[in-house]
Amino acid sequence: MCGIFGIYPHKDAARMAYLGLYALQHRGEESAGIITRNCRRTYLHKGMGLVNDVFDEKNIRALKGEMAVGHLRYSTTGSSSLKNTQPFYVKSKIGDIAIAHNGNLTNTIRLHEDLETNGALFQTTMDSEIIAHLLAHSPNKKDYKEAITWSLAHLEGAYSLVLMLNDVLIGARDPFGWRPLCLGKLDGAYILASETCALDLIGAQYIRDIEPGECVFIYKDRIETFKFAEQPRRAYCIFEYIYFARPDSNIFGHNVYLARKKLGARLAAEFPVPADIVMPIPDSGTYAALGFAQASKIPFEYGMIRNHYVGRTFIQPSQDMRDFRVRIKLNPLKEVLAGKKVVIIEDSIVRGTTSKRRVRALLEAGAKEVHMRVSCPPLRFPCYYGIDFPTKKELIAFNHDIAWIRDFIGASSLEYLSLEGMLSSMPLPKENFCTACFTGDYPASAPCRLCKESLER
Ligand code: 5GP
Ligand code: MG
Numbered sequence: 267m268c269g270i271f272g273i274y275p276h277k278d279a280a281r282m283a284y285l286g287l288y289a290l291q292h293r294g295e296e297s298a299g300i301i302t303r304n305c306r307r308t309y310l311h312k313g314m315g316l317v318n319d320v321f322d323e324k325n326i327r328a329l330k331g332e333m334a335v336g337h338l339r340y341s342t343t344g345s346s347s348l349k350n351t352q353p354f355y356v357k358s359k360i361g362d363i364a365i366a367h368n369g370n371l372t373n374t375i376r377l378h379e380d381l382e383t384n385g386a387l388f389q390t391t392m393d394s395e396i397i398a399h400l401l402a403h404s405p406n407k408k409d410y411k412e413a414i415t416w417s418l419a420h421l422e423g424a425y426s427l428v429l430m431l432n433d434v435l436i437g438a439r440d441p442f443g444w445r446p447l448c449l450g451k452l453d454g455a456y457i458l459a460s461e462t463c464a465l466d467l468i469g470a471q472y473i474r475d476i477e478p479g480e481c482v483f484i485y486k487d488r489i490e491t492f493k494f495a496e497q498p499r500r501a502y503c504i505f506e507y508i509y510f511a512r513p514d515s516n517i518f519g520h521n522v523y524l525a526r527k528k529l530g531a532r533l534a535a536e537f538p539v540p541a542d543i544v545m546p547i548p549d550s551g552t553y554a555a556l557g558f559a560q561a562s563k564i565p566f567e568y569g570m571i572r573n574h575y576v577g578r579t580f581i582q583p584s585q586d587m588r589d590f591r592v593r594i595k596l597n598p599l600k601e602v603l604a605g606k607k608v609v610i611i612e613d614s615i616v617r618g619t620t621s622k623r624r625v626r627a628l629l630e631a632g633a634k635e636v637h638m639r640v641s642c643p644p645l646r647f648p649c650y651y652g653i654d655f656p657t658k659k660e661l662i663a664f665n666h667d668i669a670w671i672r673d674f675i676g677a678s679s680l681e682y683l684s685l686e687g688m689l690s691s692m693p694l695p696k697e698n699f700c701t702a703c704f705t706g707d708y709p710a711s712a713p714c715r716l717c718k719e720s721l722e723r
Pocket of ligand 2: 548551
C-alpha cells in the first residue's frame, strides 16, 4: 500500500504535494518523499517516517518548480530502508524520470532478470525502479506515448502511477484498476491523487477517476488522455472500502464512509445479537459499528478511547514494535462497560492477535459478554496486489475455522459478514471487485513463481 500525489502546473507545487500527502498519510507511514522540477532541474527530498517528520518549511521551500510528485510508502515489496523510499528518480536516455507507485507488480523478478541481462544496473529492489528501466529501454524515446505504452505493456499486477517524465506529469492505472487514482483541478493546475481526501484538503475540485488502462499526460498548457490497454474485467480492491481508504474519500467513484455503514447494517441483519451496546474497535471499525447500531437499534457507545498520537498498528514491520503500539493505542472505559453485554465491531481480522487483546481488555474492564462481529468475510488468501497481508500461515482464517478463532480471541460469539452480504453492500456491482483475499479467486494470471514466493514469504 502507498499513497501517491502529483500536481502541475502550480506555483506552490511542493507545498500542495506536502498537504496532499498529509491527507493521505494513512496509506503509508514508513517513508515520505516529494520531487519537483524547475527549468530542467529536479529537486528531491525524502526520508523515513511521517510526512511531518520528513518535511519542514525549509525543505519545502527548497523544492522549486511548478511540478511535484509525492509518495508515501508502506512497504509490501523491497525492504524497509531509505534506499527504497520513493519517488524513485533517475536520469536516463529518455531524460529525467521520477516514479511514485501504489500497488504490487506480479512479474517483477522476471522483468528484473530480463532487464539485467540487457545491461540494466539496479539500485533498489522496488517495482518502481523496474518501470524506470523499462522507460529508459523503450525503443522509441522521442514519442512519450509510445514509450509509456511499450513500458506498461510489460507490467503485470497492480499499479496506480504518478510519473514525471521530463516536463510532462503522467498518471496511469493498470487495466484491472486494483488501486484508486483520481484527477482534480486547482487554480488551473491538474492534480493526481490516490484518494479524494487529498483534493479536499487543498480545496481542489474532483474531476473524475483515472480509468483502468488509462493514461493521462498533463502538460503546462493542456491535458491529453489515452487508453494504453483494454481489459474486459475490473478488479477494484474491495479492501479499500472495508479498511484501507479514508472514510471521507470517494474512491472508485463512491464514498467510503457510506459503504462502511452499509457493511455494518448488513452485518446486523445477518448476525443479530441481543446486546446492551454496540461499540467499534476505533477507528477502523467505527463506521461499520454505526451502521450496525442504527440497523439493530442498539445504542452506540465508545467502550475504548483511542490515543490519537499513536499511528496505525500494522505499519511497523517488526512484530515487537507492533505489539507495543497496540498496547498503547486503546484504553477501555470501565464506566461504560461494567456489567454490559457488548457487541464489538471490527472491520477485519488478519492475524487475530490484536482482536484477542481487545476482547481480553474489555472483559477485564467489566464487560459481561463480548460478541464480535466482523464487517468482511474471513481473510484466507494472500494479496498479490498491494495490501500487506501476511503469509497464509499467519492469516488466522487460513488455518482455522470460525469456532476456533472465536475461542482463540476469547469472544462469547464471533461472526463474519458473508461474501454475498459484503458484495451487496458495495456501491458498485460485484463484477467490479477483486475479492481474492477472501475467495482465492485471483482475477489475473498467478504471479511468476519467484514473485509468488517472495510475496508469500
Ligand atoms: P488482528 O486482530 O488481525 O490482529 O488485527 C486486525 C486489525 O488490523 C483490524 O483492526 C484492522 O483494522 C487492522 N488491519 C487490517 N488490515 C490491515 C492492514 O493492511 N494494515 C493495517 N495497518 N491494519 C490492518
Ligand atoms: Mg482496526
